[in-house]
Amino acid sequence: MMGLQKANAIATSSIAADEKRGMTMGFFEDLSATVNRGLDDASRMADNAGAKFKLAEAKRRRREAMADYGESMFEAYSQEPTFAQGREELIAAVAKIDEEIAAIQAKIDENERRTAEKKTVLSCPTCGATLAEGVNFCSNCGTAIAYEPPAEPAQPVEPQQPAQPQQPAATVDFEVVDNPETQA
Ligand SMILES: [Zn+2]
Numbered sequence: 001m002m003g004l005q006k007a008n009a010i011a012t013s014s015i016a017a018d019e020k021r022g023m024t025m026g027f028f029e030d031l032s033a034t035v036n037r038g039l040d041d042a043s044r045m046a047d048n049a050g051a052k053f054k055l056a057e058a059k060r061r062r063r064e065a066m067a068d069y070g071e072s073m074f075e076a077y078s079q080e081p082t083f084a085q086g087r088e089e090l091i092a093a094v095a096k097i098d099e100e101i102a103a104i105q106a107k108i109d110e111n112e113r114r115t116a117e118k119k120t121v122l123s124c125p126t127c128g129a130t131l132a133e134g135v136n137f138c139s140n141c142g143t144a145i146a147y148e149p150p151a152e153p154a155q156p157v158e159p160q161q162p163a164q165p166q167q168p169a170a171t172v173d174f175e176v177v178d179n180p181e182t183q184a
Contacts, residue, residue: 078091078094122145124138124140124143124145125143127141
């Protein structure tokens with residue numbers, strides 16, 4: 001009997017709890033909605049971060065495409081007077097940068113050429129033994145190995161400007177002297 005009473009008591013309290021829960025349901029719904037909205041915010045922010053990354057990436061690709069486009073336009077029309085008009089500074093700037101690129105590239109090429117040359121396997125001029133890379137003496141006969149400086153590139157060598165002797169600046173003093181004798 002005691003068990004049934006206890007069960008009833010539990011059932012009653014459970015109903016009471018349900019009723020109480022019913023009274024507070026609005027609060028829980030609000031909280032639940034808040035939590036759901038929070039989750040939405042988090043996933044929306046994550047989605048937005050992804051979208052922003054994609055946007056930056058797409059903009060970067062657009063800039064590259066525009067650079068290619070501009071370059072092709074430049075190649076095609078920079079010699080046209082109508083195109084060049086108003087773009088003189090831009091065209092001059094590009095020409096200057098092109099010169100710079102050519103000079104840097106030439107330096108790189110020259111360095112690589114010299115490096116490749118030094119790596120060339122030589123043979124001893126005395127005994128003909130194959131020499132290891134960069135050795136100063138033949139390991140077979142001891143002949144000193146002189147490395148010839150690499151041949152100058154086939155570019156025309158710029159004539160050296162003769163040193164201009166420092167000329168004193170010609171100074172001419174114009175001094176108007178009033179000659180009182182001629183004014184008489
Ligand atoms: Zn040798």
